[in-house]
Amino acid sequence: MYSRATLLLLRWLRVPPEPQPPHGDPASLRVFRAGKNFLNLRLLKWGVAQAGALAGIIFWLGVFSDLGDRVEDKRQQNAQAKTTAPAPAPEKQNMEQAVNSVVHGLKDEATAAGKEFQEIRKNKRKVGPLQGFYAWRNGMIGFLSRLPSGAMLVIWFFELSGIVFYVLQLPVTFLLARMDYDLRWYMVTDRSLRIRHGVWKINESTMSFANIQQVIVSQGPLQRVLGLSDVKVQSAGGGGGDSDEHHGKGDDMHLGLFHSVTNPDEIRDLILARLRHFRESGLGDPEEKSSPVAAATTASLAGSDDLLAAARELAAEARALRATLG
Known part of the structure; x- marks a missing residue:
């Protein structure tokens, strides 16, 4: 299935x-992988994040449920207040008064909520987050109570959409966390090494010895x-600083970086041994050896050897002729 x-x-x-x-x-190819505890750590972080998201969903479900009940009570109080109001004016004036009443009511609620938040900001050292939450809730109750009854349905739609998205993302994010471990490759040969990691953003780097x-x-x-x-391999031109790859800050x-391996000494000793052999043997890339410049250099050296041999033969003949004449 996986x-x-x-x-x-x-x-x-x-x-x-x-x-x-x-x-x-x-x-000479050797392939290394990250340790199993790296996978366990990734899955632990995934589980903590999902548990936090689930707790947030449950919290807001309770908040919106309580908010809906309080908004309904507020509407009933407003309806009772309207029944005890004086006799309505003619139909046109009645509509205008109703609209004005709603507009003024919303303005009053917004003004009251704004004043309450300003007071909280002025006394933020004395007011905790719980009091700020209650101020926000009271403002929402007054605001929603003056809107049509379908306003709460919109809020519940977004809440249920969040629940559906949370359920759908669970298998996808789990697979991504698991694949982040499976798709890490650390390859070393006698001449170079290659490192690849990432699922959303794939990073592959190759370094020559x-x-x-x-x-x-x-x-x-x-x-x-x-x-x-971690085994860090520094090449020429680097600043010598730590890599932030596994923290998501850049490369x-x-x-x-051989990140989160269980055999760092083995990897380090292997790279150092092959690096030492590479430098002592004077190995070069086959491309360099087969390039036109390398071919011309080889031909030039071969020509120089021939000239040297011919010069030596002439010198030997000259010495023999001098000995005969002498």
């Missing part, structure tokens, strides 16, 4: 398949509890 839903979601989001291995010997300067292992307090670490193009 695999089928994942494939459908990947197709809908147009996420490309797993990345191709970076440049290097295919036999020719540009790597340092490899750092870091671990935050929460990662220490979960047994996770450093000169920093490769």
Whole structure:
């Protein structure tokens, strides 16, 4: 079930398949993944967020239910007040008075609510959020009581729409949290490394060992509890600062991040060993070796060797001729 839903979601989001291995010997390819506790942490954050949203929905259901009852009571009080009012004027004047009464009533309610909020702002150090909520509720009761009875239906429509959206997003956001773990790839060959992560926004970076300067292992307090670490690979031209990729603040193009892995020492030692071998052997990219410039350089060197050999032969013959004549 999860695999089928994942494939459908990947197709809908147009996420490309797993990345191709970076440049290097295919036999040297090593693939690393984030630790299982990283997935558990992602699912925990998802559950806390969904529980908070559900609590908010339940709270506002109670608020709107209480608000509807109070608005209905307010309407009944207004109706009783109208029955005890003096005899109505002629029909045209009666309509005008009714409209004016509603308009003036709304203005009075808005003015009263505005004054109450201004008082709250002036005394905000002494007034808590609960009193502010009650002021807002009283203002809404006075405002809605002067509107047609269908006004509360509009509020309930938006509340029910929010409930439907909450239910529909549950499986989608769960899959995204799970896929954020599954779609993290850390690949290392004998010449380069490639890192890809992301579902909504896909980030893929490739770094050659020719540009790597340092490899750092870091671990935050929460990662220490979960047994996770980050391996940061710094390339030439980077500022040396920490990457904010996993905090959603951006990416450093000169920093490769193996985020939340369980074997940081193994990854660090592997990269350092292959980096040392790369530099000691003087390896270069095949493209560089097969380029026209490289070919011309090789031909030039070969020509120089031939000239040197010919010069040596001439020198040997000259020495032999001098010995004969002498």
